[in-house]
Each structure stands twice: as C-alpha cells, then as structure tokens.
Amino acid sequence: MxxxxxxxxxxxxxxxxxxxxxxxxxxxxxxxxxxxxxxxxxxxxxxxxxxxxxxxxxxxxxxxxxxxxxxxxxxxxxxxxxxxxxxxxxxxxxxxxxxxxxxxxxxxxxxxxxxxxxxxxxxxxxxxxxxxxxxxxxxxxEASLARTQVKHYYTQRLMQRSFWTKLLSGQVAWGALKGLAKNISLSAAPTPSIGLNKLxxxxxxxxxxxxxxxxxxxxxxxxxxxxxxxxxxxxxxxxxxxxxxxxxxxxxxxxxxxxxxxxxxxxxxxxxxxxxxxxxxxxxxxxxxxxxx
Missing domain, CATH: 3.40.50.1820 (Alpha/Beta hydrolase fold, catalytic domain)
Known part of the structure; x- marks a missing residue:
C-alpha cells in the first residue's frame, strides 16, 4: 500500500x-x-x-x-x-x-x-x-543484574578449566572471586516491601x-x-x-x-x-x- x-x-x-x-x-x-x-x-x-x-x-x-x-x-x-x-x-x-x-x-x-x-x-x-x-x-x-551475572556469566566461567589455570597462575586476580561473592550476596536480596504508591x-x-x-x-x-x-x-x-x-x-x-x-x-x-x-x-x-x- x-x-x-x-x-x-x-x-x-x-x-x-x-x-x-x-x-x-x-x-x-x-x-x-x-x-x-x-x-x-x-x-x-x-x-x-x-x-x-x-x-x-x-x-x-x-x-x-x-x-x-x-x-x-x-x-x-x-x-x-x-x-x-x-x-x-x-x-x-x-x-x-x-x-x-x-x-x-x-x-x-x-x-x-x-x-x-x-x-x-x-x-x-x-x-x-x-x-x-x-x-x-x-x-x-542491583539484585536482578547480580542474579543474571551469577547464572549466565560466573557459573559458566567457573566451569572452564582456563579460568582456574589463569587464577592459579596469577593471571586472574582473586578480586574476581570477591566480585562473584558480592554478586551472590546481592542476588539473594529480596525486593523491599513498601507502600502501594511507592512500588x-x-x-x-x-x-x-x-x-x-x-x-x-x-x-x-x-x-x-x-x-x-x-x-x-x-x-x-x-x-x-x-x-x-x-x-x-x-x-x-x-x-x-x-x-x-x-x-x-x-x-x-x-x-x-x-x-x-x-x-x-x-x-x-x-x-x-x-x-x-
């Protein structure tokens, strides 16, 4: 048309x-x-x-x-x-x-x-x-992003042999594991309960x-x-x-x-x-x- x-x-x-x-x-x-x-x-x-x-x-x-x-x-x-x-x-x-x-x-x-x-x-x-x-x-x-990263990035990364090889050789900082721990903590955070008008x-x-x-x-x-x-x-x-x-x-x-x-x-x-x-x-x-x- x-x-x-x-x-x-x-x-x-x-x-x-x-x-x-x-x-x-x-x-x-x-x-x-x-x-x-x-x-x-x-x-x-x-x-x-x-x-x-x-x-x-x-x-x-x-x-x-x-x-x-x-x-x-x-x-x-x-x-x-x-x-x-x-x-x-x-x-x-x-x-x-x-x-x-x-x-x-x-x-x-x-x-x-x-x-x-x-x-x-x-x-x-x-x-x-x-x-x-x-x-x-x-x-x-913050919580939803953390859950997504844990499930779709960190979980797959931890299953890879190359990650542990780099970690043990010092090529990957231990800070990466701290980041994982932080994301796991955030992902478990419940949605706050607040008033109907402030959903x-x-x-x-x-x-x-x-x-x-x-x-x-x-x-x-x-x-x-x-x-x-x-x-x-x-x-x-x-x-x-x-x-x-x-x-x-x-x-x-x-x-x-x-x-x-x-x-x-x-x-x-x-x-x-x-x-x-x-x-x-x-x-x-x-x-x-x-x-x-």
Whole structure:
C-alpha cells in the first residue's frame, strides 16, 4: 500500500515534540506508536525504527515514531523512561488527530521503551491502547543484574578449566572471586516491601501487564543480557508470578538475536512477527458501535 511520511510537531508542557508520521492512503483501524528506548531518538539503532515504521505503513498501519522531550529535535530537558508517560500520551493524541480513522493504538517498545509502555498504562489506563509489542523489557536492579551475572556469566566461567589455570597462575586476580561473592550476596536480596504508591517500577510494570485486557506480543533476544535479566526477574519476583499466564500473551524467543536485533535476518523476523501478530487482531478490542463485545 502507498503511504506518505511527514514531520509532525505537537506541544506538551510548553515544549515542542517532533515526530515522523508514516500514513497509508487507507489506514487500518489500528495505529502504532513507536516509543524510544534509551538515550536515542526516533530513528533508532541502525535505523531500526525507520525501517519498521515503513514496513508497517506499507502494510496499511499508520505509525508515529517520535522524540521524547529533550531528545533528538524535541525541546525541553532530557528525561528517562520513568517520566515518559506525558510524552507517550501526547504522541497517541497526535496519531489519532492526524489519522481519525484509527480506533485503537498499539505501543511498540524495545528495552526501557517497553517498560515505559507498561508504566504508561499503569499511570493512565488509556482505553485507546489495545495492544503492546514489548521487546527485551528493562527491569534492571542491583539484585536482578547480580542474579543474571551469577547464572549466565560466573557459573559458566567457573566451569572452564582456563579460568582456574589463569587464577592459579596469577593471571586472574582473586578480586574476581570477591566480585562473584558480592554478586551472590546481592542476588539473594529480596525486593523491599513498601507502600502501594511507592512500588518499584518493576512491580508497577507487572501490575500493568497482569491487569491489561489487550494483547501482548513479547519478543526476546537469545543473545542479550537484558532479556535474560527480564526472565530472571519475572521468574523470581512474586509480582510477576502470573505474567506469563496472561490470556492474550504471544511470546517468541529469537535465538542468536542481540539486544537491538541488529542483523538483517533478525530485523526482518521482528517485522514479520509484528505484522503477523497485528493481522491476527488478538490485540484489538472487539468494538461494535462503541460497545465492546
């Protein structure tokens, strides 16, 4: 399908945000907002978001990728994913304003953009959002990082003969073993129990995930510590105990993929899986004359 790309400006808190709208000639009922993860702007690593937006637009989906305040071409002070809710809300408003045919929105996010998408829902319960595409969600804490390092680095390293040879020969400092001991101690630390209004962001993410009635597409890289850390965290924290039983969860593990799916094959896989999931309409609320069926 043919589509056009245009820059759009939208205001938020006296700041100007910049986005790129990819608009098909006849948009589907569902539109996609691509949230940005990490300190980067709307293009993404190796032009990932550009390529994804164009592929989705060619398939008939209106897509908006945008810069948070303080990043790229948007004005204001830089912020992190914990403060991105107003930016995402403004982007969804803008997408619907420029493509009034859209009846629902999917948020697509990699790394801490996936986290921001969940936090947005926990903050707003925005009924317009009927689907989430989450890739390698960010749940980093001191304890979760330690658990991941112990399981996926230190355990394998201790099984290698070369490690002990270097240790006994003085090529590896005994400080490495002290680092292991410290990580084991940190990995055993429980999540602090605090008031409902001061939950750690990871538990707020879990609550949004479990309460969400729309569809969730989860894509995990096989060669990525962020993905491994997410699985470790979700497997040990009680707040996440029901997450993988979500009735509308579709999960794919991409063996060999790195954090940003940087090679051509894995990039294409992400695009294909996203399109296939959108086509099933598992993400969409069943709406008839404004009444959810």
């Amino acid at each position: 043919s589509y056009v790309e245009e820059a759009v400006l939208f205001a938020f808190a006296q700041q100007t945000q910049v986005g790129i709208l990819s608009l098909p000639s006849t948009p589907a009922d569902t539109g996609i907002v691509i949230a940005v993860g990490g300190p980067q702007y709307r293009v993404g690593s190796h032009r990932q978001f550009v390529l994804l937006a164009r592929r989705l637009a060619a398939a008939g989906y209106a897509v908006l990728r945008f810069d948070y305040c303080g990043m790229g071409d948007s004005s204001g002070a830089a912020k992190d994913f914990l403060s991105a809710t107003p930016d995402i809300a403004a982007a969804i408003d803008t997408l619907h304003a420029h493509a009034p045919q859209i009846r629902s929105t999917v948020i697509w996010g990699l790394c801490d953009a996936a986290s921001a998408a969940l936090l947005y829902l926990q903050d707003t319960q925005d009924a317009r959002v009927t689907g989430l595409c989450l890739l390698n969600p960010w749940v980093r804490s 750690p962001f990871q538990q707020r993410m879990a609550k949004a995930w479990i309460d969400f009635e729309g569809g969730i597409l989860l894509l995990l890289s096989g060669n990525d510590y962020t993905a491994k850390e997410f699985l470790e965290y979700a497997g040990t924290d009680s707040a996440w105990s029901e997450a993988f039983q979500h009735p509308k969860l579709e999960r794919h593990d991409l063996a060999g993929a790195d954090h940003t799916f940087s090679n051509t094959l894995t990039q294409a896989s992400v695009e294909n899986l996203t399109l296939a999931w959108l086509a099933t309409a598992k993400h969409a609320a069943r709406i008839n004359d404004g009444v959810e069926a």
